[in-house]
Amino acid sequence: MVDEIEVRDLALIRNASFAPAEGLTVLTGETGAGKTALLSAFKLLVGERAEASQVREGSDAALVTGRFFFDARDTEGTCVERRVASDGRSRVRIDGSISSVRELASLVGPRVDLCGQHEHQRLLDPASHVEMVDAWSGASVQNAVRAYRDALAQARAAAAELDRIERAASTQGARLEDARFTCERIDEVDPKEGELEELEELLPRAEHAEALAGTAHEAAEALSGEGGALDGLNAAIAELSRMGSVDTKLSEYADQLAGAAITIEDAVSDLHRYRNGVDFDPAELGRLQERYGAIKGLLRRFGPRMEDVFAKRDEARELLALVDDSEARVRRARQEVDEAERNLAACARTLSKRRNEAAPRFCREVVKQMARLEMGRAELVWESRPLPRERWTEAGPASCELLYRSGAGLTPRPLRRIASGGELSRVMLACKVVLGEADGVDTLVFDEVDAGVGGAVARSLAQVLADLSRTHQVVVVTHVAQVAVLADRHYVVRKQDADVPETQLVEVTGDERVREIARMLSGDASEASLAHARQMLGEVDEA
Numbered sequence: 001m002v003d004e005i006e007v008r009d010l011a012l013i014r015n016a017s018f019a020p021a022e023g024l025t026v027l028t029g030e031t032g033a034g035k036t037a038l039l040s041a042f043k044l045l046v047g048e049r050a051e052a053s054q055v056r057e058g059s060d061a062a063l064v065t066g067r068f069f070f071d072a073r074d075t076e077g078t079c080v081e082r083r084v085a086s087d088g089r090s091r092v093r094i095d096g097s098i099s100s101v102r103e104l105a106s107l108v109g110p111r112v113d114l115c116g117q118h119e120h121q122r123l124l125d126p127a128s129h130v131e132m133v134d135a136w137s138g139a140s141v142q143n144a145v146r147a148y149r150d151a152l153a154q155a156r157a158a159a160a161e162l163d164r165i166e167r168a169a170s171t172q173g174a175r176l177e178d179a180r181f182t183c184e185r186i187d188e189v190d191p192k193e194g195e196l197e198e199l200e201e202l203l204p205r206a207e208h209a210e211a212l213a214g215t216a217h218e219a220a221e222a223l224s225g226e227g228g229a230l231d232g233l234n235a236a237i238a239e240l241s242r243m244g245s246v247d248t249k250l251s252e253y254a255d256q257l258a259g260a261a262i263t264i265e266d267a268v269s270d271l272h273r274y275r276n277g278v279d280f281d282p283a284e285l286g287r288l289q290e291r292y293g294a295i296k297g298l299l300r301r302f303g304p305r306m307e308d309v310f311a312k313r314d315e316a317r318e319l320l321a322l323v324d325d326s327e328a329r330v331r332r333a334r335q336e337v338d339e340a341e342r343n344l345a346a347c348a349r350t351l352s353k354r355r356n357e358a359a360p361r362f363c364r365e366v367v368k369q370m371a372r373l374e375m376g377r378a379e380l381v382w383e384s385r386p387l388p389r390e391r392w393t394e395a396g397p398a399s400c401e402l403l404y405r406s407g408a409g410l411t412p413r414p415l416r417r418i419a420s421g422g423e424l425s426r427v428m429l430a431c432k433v434v435l436g437e438a439d440g441v442d443t444l445v446f447d448e449v450d451a452g453v454g455g456a457v458a459r460s461l462a463q464v465l466a467d468l469s470r471t472h473q474v475v476v477v478t479h480v481a482q483v484a485v486l487a488d489r490h491y492v493v494r495k496q497d498a499d500v501p502e503t504q505l506v507e508v509t510g511d512e513r514v515r516e517i518a519r520m521l522s523g524d525a526s527e528a529s530l531a532h533a534r535q536m537l538g539e540v541d542e543a
Contacts, residue, residue, distance in 0.1 A: 001069045002475075011503070017505070019507075027475070027505075028477075028484050029494060040054055044064045046104075123424055124416040130396065151347040155340040157340075183320060186298060186309060202288060217271075224265070230264055233261050234261060352386070369429075369431075381412040382401075382402060385399045406418070446475070458483070481517050485533075490509070491508070
């Protein structure tokens, strides 16, 4: 739901705020006052294309900010901001963070439906007919749609696997020889996981074994040999201990040095063990060097990493296995394709049956609403034509469409071929009323959906919009007083003439609203029109 929209420097608007009611909100005003500018603000907030021409003359940028509540439990709302610079560049922020137009469109677009006279063209797309019927039908059809789509995905995966196996089975020549060579070369070395890392650790020690042992021996001799560090240290300890009876401070130094002597003795023992543990084995060294060289050779040919070597061996083995066991694998893959196709066919029959049961009921409900809109004996008729298997898509196994006929004795025809703009608008409105909350849209914005209607049709249209506002937040740009008097909130769009004209958006209540209704009725605020306006508003209050 839209909580509030602020618009700055967009088209003729310098600064305007718009806070629609939860139910029905109307926008009225004289032709040319700038009502379409607010609709442009809505379009920017749902992620539609921005143009430099939308920026107000003399301004650097247009800024539209909106706050939306997408969840009844949400108390903070989501704030979105769309800035359009005079050079046409567009920037988006969602809750203060930089975002993309695509993210904006995916967040807000599904919640706000712009139903202007041009936007009704979506009703001409048969794909939208299927979406409406599925949404209205509820779990019965929607579960069938999910099962069908899952089965279609499984059938496609099975077909792709069969194709892969058949292509692999027919592999000949250089590719097959390459696979055999890869397996033979890598299996000849037979590298193990982690072996390269282990060799890189062991080999340097094996190559320098004599030097390592000699270094450890020399270090131990320097510490504990004749005239080594321990001899001098022990002499110092003895001298300090002797004079410690004179000054206890020297005894403390003697104790510290005694600890150091113990540490050095431990280090000497460790060095001896290290020296004795070094094993210089020329044969083992040769084996390690040979092994390291063989693995490095695999890396040069199949690397650069050992993971690549193992992956290429697995790929080659699989290809050879496919060729060697091709008949059995192809047979199993074909069985899986046949099973997947049987399951898909069953799911397709279920989906078509449930859609064809639900769609006529949907049409009857829409026709009831069309009758309220004074559309005579016009009807919607569901048409479903099965498609050949190769043309099945995620939408279903049949070509489905809502057809229109303006009289019972006429042949139903596609909406795009017969319905006028006014008829399309009213059919769309009737569909929206029937869908109710099932369409998943929070806010509906109608741009002059009542254009060209009057009298009884206008009254019926107004009541249908009021009914729709019980399940949706509805915003209507209208010139019809019968619609305006039913609004929960009423805004007037006015244009002030100046060097750069300015559009203002003002909420009207009380006497101001009466004068606006009077203007809509007769073009002026005469006593007769004011009285008529009060009467109409009073009838709404009494109802």
